[in-house]
Each structure stands twice: as structure tokens, then as C-alpha cells.
Amino acid sequence: MDKLYHTALDDSHGAKYAILPGDPGRVEAIAKYLDDPKEIGHNREYLTYLGKLEGENVLVMSTGMGGPSTAIGVEELYMTGVRNFVRVGTCGAMKLDIVGGDVIIATGAIKLDGTPDEYVPKEFPAVADFDLTEKLVKASRDLGYTTHTGIVECKDSFYGQHNPDRMPVGYMLKNKWEAYKMANCLASEMESSTLFTLGSVLRARTACVLSVVWNQERQKAGMSNPENHDVDSAIKVAIEGIRQDILNNK
Template identity: 40%
Template sequence: MTANGRAHHLHLDESDVGGYALLPGNPDHVADIAALLDEPVFVARNREFETWRGSLAGETVVVTSTGVGGPSTALAVEELAALGVDTMIRVGVSGSMQPDTRNGELAIVTGAIRDEGTTKQYLPVEFPAVATIEVVRALQEAADAGGVPYRCGLAHTKDSYYGETEPERMPLASALVERLDIWRRGGAVCSEMETAAVFIVGSVLNVRTGSVVMMWSGDAVRDGGPAPAVEPLFATAVEAMRHLVSARGAAGVAGRSVGVA
């Protein structure tokens, strides 16, 4: 935090947030996700971090972009948690890893393979990166209610986008191809760059976490076809957060709420 109580990278303070955050990687997705909240308003932007604020069921929800990869994602989770956010859902796009994946199918991530460097600065690699069960359930309920196709499973979180999409041109080509095949044969459903950081940093900071990503099928990526529509992804994430807010309210646990301009 800075001397005036603002988060160093996010440029937010406690009055800007509540207890809930949706975390897209892409700053261009923030306003579109926030438009699904009640009374959305722009709050701040610095570097890759853009934040909008709105509400669901009377509780404040922020949408903050994390940028690409573990380091910037860890910064966002750290600073939001320090401001009082205790429930976070990553909302992103990924490549699929299983051959039967339909283009645009969602992956509700239950755990992440820690094939990256950021989380090793927090916990040894033997410590699993797992989602919070009630967040997984909320995402499943939201997808079911919206009729959005999905599967639950493990994400492969890595540091190098091109090491996964074009491994054959890397000096480590044979090792990269072998590792990707191991993850695939082990049942990983998608490959992306942020979920492990959300889960591990959230675990260390006692934050509830989840992750939902829209998958491009391998055929669609190779054929250069159009990207699948992201609207079902955004709607599923927002409805899941609405479920979590409502469940907490029904249990009589008050979340922090601030005024929305």
C-alpha cells in the first residue's frame, strides 16, 4: 500500500471495493463484464489493471483486470485481498487440451497444474492449487441455469504462451511436447496462464477463489476460425457471483458494501 492507503498497482483504496471481485485477464473485457452488474461505474486504471465497480443483490462487486500471467495476477489478488476482498473468480479464455472439446465450451476449473514460476515464490510445488468448493458449485449452478456447456477439471497454468502453442520451434521442443502430453493424458482440460496464481495466492491469504474459462478447441485455433462468443462466459461468472452473494446473505453473514456512484 502507498502512504495514502491506496493499492500501489491497482490505484484503489478500501472505499472502492467490497467483498467480491471478478478477474478477467484482458482490460478490454472489464467494462463488458461490469455492464452485467447493477449501476456499473469506472473506478481506476493503471498499467494492465482496470477496475469497474457495481453491485449484485446489494453487495459491492468489482471487476479488475489482471493482465497476462502469474506475476501481475498475483499483484491483483494481493492488493484486492489487502483492501478486504475475500471472494474472487478468474474469468478468462484458454486453449483446450482434450480432443473432444467443443469450441466455446467452458471449463470450470477445480485445480491447476503449477507449471509456472510465480506460485513457487509462495508455496512448494507439492502444495496443490485448488478452487474453493462453494465457488465451483456456484459456477456449476450458473452454467446449468444458463444452459451453457461446460466441463469441470484441471487447468494447466504455464508462463510461456508460445511454448504451449508452438513448442516445436523452441530449443526445448521435445521436453515441452512431452510435458504437454503428460498433462493431457492426466486429464487436464485447458491450458492458460493465471489460474494457479489466483488459487495459490488466495489460499495463502484465506480468500475464496474460483476460475471459469472459455475454451478454444484445437481445431478452431489451427484453422484460424473466429473466436467463440464470450457473452456466455461473462454471464456465467456474474451469475455465479450473484449466487455467492445471495448465499452469504441467506446465511446471515454481511459482506462489505460501499456506495456506488
């Protein structure tokens, strides 16, 4: 096949698995956990490395921030033969018992973002693949990380969350935020619901592991609020979860 327009990839990579950070700056750091990693593409926000894990080809590709670029990246990876997608990223926690440095593995997402609306009706849920998610949970606990599982909020506007009073619809953003907290939402990020929705539509397996940066609700409550900008824990969980999936399917 010809190289695709956005990702500049074709199907010669032979990978069925892809690890998806948002930030291109994290791609090489993730690829170092693979055997024989090498860059195979870089176009727009899509930086791609190819390596091996337990003898299986695995891609690491950045998606950029938000749903639209994530959807394009996942669509084109699927066209080239990828069938298993694991997002590795960061989030801000909402529950008071979650602190910076904890690991969150999302089982589903609130579709506050707009991209899924161009794939499915609004009431259609955004849910991770159970089997792949279960492997991430086991990997995280085996690695000794404080691990949380549950629903995350997926939004389009970073500053809508952090400065809602400046927004004409700030009243709505704040009311929804409080409702999500009451419904036991764990954290907020920007790509998971698009990934999960595409998984359902494409019949692909999707999962998401997040490293918690901080917790604005703990800060508002006057509680200790350590910040953590090291995503190594989420990376290791993704690598070990995929490793176990590969071994179990051999």
C-alpha cells in the same frame, strides 16, 4: 488507507467480491452486468470498475496476462478487503470432446508457471474453492452451456505451447503436454494456478470460469474445430454464480 502502488485502489470501494478478466478490454463488458457500474481506477494493466449485484458491491478488475501481474492484483485487492475472486477468461482445450464455445470451470491447475513457486513448495496443489466453484458449475448448467469441470494447465509461455519446436526445451514442453493429456487435463491457460495458490495462502475464496476458444488437438486429429472468441458465456456464468453466492450468504 492510501491508494496502493500498482492498482491505484484503496479500501473505500467496500467490495468483498472481484471478477478478474486478464484483458482490460473485457472489464467494461463485464461491468455492464452490474448495477450502476463506474470506473474507479486505471493504472498499468489494472482497469477497475465498481458496481452492485443484489445490493452487494462487486469489483471488476483486469489482471493482465500471466502469474506475476495476477499475483500483484490479487494481493492488492485483498489488502483493500476483497475476499472472493472469480477469474473470467479464455483457454485452449486439450481433450478431444471439448470444442470452441464450451465452458470450462477449473477445479484445480497444473503449476507449470513460476509465480506460485515464490509462495509455496512445488508439490503444494493449486485448487479452487469448492463452494464458490460449485455455484459456478450450477450457474453454467442452468444457463444451458456445455460445461466441463476438472484440471487445467497453467503456463508462462504462450508461444512455448504453440511453437515448442522453436524452443531449446521443446522436448520437455512436448513430453509434459502429452503427459497432461494422458492425465485428463482439460485445457491450457495462464492465470488460474497463481489465483488458486493465492487463495490458499491468503485464506480467500477463488474460482475460475473459462470460455474455450478452440482445440489444437482436434485440429491435429483432423476433426472439426470451431473457433469462438466470444466470452459472454463465461461472463454470465461468473455473474450468476456470484449472485447465488451473495443470496445464499445474506
